[in-house]
Amino acid sequence: MSRIFMPLMALALLPGCVSVSDPGAWPPQSVERNEWLDKTTGHKVIRLSRREGNNEVFYFHQNPFTEAGDKMVFMGSTDNGRCAFTVDLKTYEIRQITDRNVGFEVVAPKSRQLFYVNGDSVYSTHLDTLETREIAKIPHHYTWGRGLSVNSDETLLAGCYCRGEETYYQSDMPRNQWIRAIWKAQLPNALYTIEIATGVVREIHHENEWLGHVQFSPVDPTLIEFCHEGPAREVERMWMIRSDGTGLQKVLEKKYAREIQTHEFWSPDGTKIWSDFQIPAFPARITRFMEAFTYPKHSLACTDVRTGETTRYPFKMRYASRHFNISRDQSMFCGDGEGGSFRLCPSGKWIFLYRIANGKLRIEKLCSMKGHSWKSHPEPNVHFTPDGKWVVFQSDTGGTLQVYAVSVARKE
DSSP states (O other): OOTTHHHHHHHHTSTTOOOOOOOOOOOGGGGTOSEEEOTTTOEEEEEOOOSSSOEEOOOTTSOOBOTTSSEEEEEEEETTEEEEEEEETTTOOEEEOOSSOOEEEEEETTTTEEEEEETTEEEEEETTTOOEEEEEEOOGGGGGSEEEEEOTTSOEEEEEEETTHHHHHTSSOOHHHHHHHHHHHTOOEEEEEEETTTOOEEEEEEESSOEEEEEEOSSOTTEEEEEEOSSGGGSOOEEEEETTSOOOEESOOOOSTTOEEEEEEEOTTSSEEEEEEEEOSSOHHHHHHHTTTSOOEEEEEEEETTTOOEEEEEEOGGGOOSOEEEOTTSSOEEEOOOTTOOSSSOOOOEEEEEEEETTEEEEEEEEEOTTOOSSSSOOOOOEEOTTSSEEEEEEOTTSSOEEEEEEEEEOO
C-alpha cells in the first residue's frame, strides 16, 4: 500500500466522512414534462416557471408570496432584462408584471406589492392591478448593495450598501479572494430605510464592516437584523438594530474559536433568529490544520432575541444545506443541500425536509438534485409555500434555470 493512499484511507474514517451513494437523476423527459414523481424519494415535483428562458426564485430570505398564498413572484429573462412574473399557485397561470429590469426584489404580502430597484429608483408594482409607482430616487452606490426588506406593517423598506465593493466584483479574483479583500478593505458601509408613503431615505447606521442580509422582523416593524459579511470564521456575524438607528446589539457571542453562524433568517413569530451554526470539529490549536481535511460540526440553531439563549440541533454533514428555511406554522424546515462543496466528505445533492422531534432533527430527502450543476447558479434557494405543502426551489437540471416545487407529502 502506498504512503499516499494510507493517509487518505485514514482521513476517510474520520468522524463525519461518509460515502455518498448515487441519488439518481431526474427523469430525462422532465424538461418537457411539468410534473413527475422523483424516482428516488416518491415525492411529486412540478415545474412552476412554465415559460421560455431562464427563471429564478427569490433569494432564500426574500418573501415571494402573497399573504393569502395564492400567488408567487419569480424572476424571468426577457428582451428587457430580468423581469418579474407571477404564478397562480392553484392554476399555474403565469403573468408578466414588470417590463423593466428588476433587482433587490421583495413582496409585501398584505398589500400584494412587489418592491424592487430599477436604475437609480425604487419602485412598487401591484401584483393584480400592475399599478406601478416610483417610491424614491436613491444614490447610485445603493444599487451595488443588498436589500430590500419590507417591515411587518409595510411602511418601511430597508437595505445596505458598501461603497466601492463593485471594483472587487468586477475583478478577476476568485470568489474566496474578493470576499476576503472587501472585508479587509474596511470600506464605508451603511444601513438605510425608505418610507414607502413619502419616499424619504434615511441612513441609520454607518460602519467600516461589510454589511449584508438586512431583514426586518416579521412582527416588529422597527426591528432589523443584519450581518457582518466576510470570511465566515472571522466575523461576528449577526446583529440587530432599530429602524431609527438606536439599539445596536450583537445577537450572540461566540463561544468557540473559528465558530460560524451564517445564512440567518427569522422565525415567523419574530422570537428567534435561525442560522446554520458550525463549530470546529477539533480543538482550536489544531483546527486550522484539520479543517483542510474535515468538516466542522453542523447544527441548525436558533437564538431567542429576548433572552439571547441559543439552542442547537446537530446533524451529520451528509444532511447539510447551503440555505435553510422555515414553514409559516414553524413545524418544518427545508434545506437546499450542499452539492456545490468539493472536499473529502461532500454531501449529496438533495432538497431536504427537517422536523424537530424530542429535541432532535428528523431528516427526509424530498428530491434529488444530482442534475443541478451548482456552477452557473449554485444556490437552489428553498422556500415553503404559505400552506406548507410544497418546497419551492430553482435548478438548472435540463439545461436552463427553472423554478420547481416538490411536495412535502409523499405520493402514496
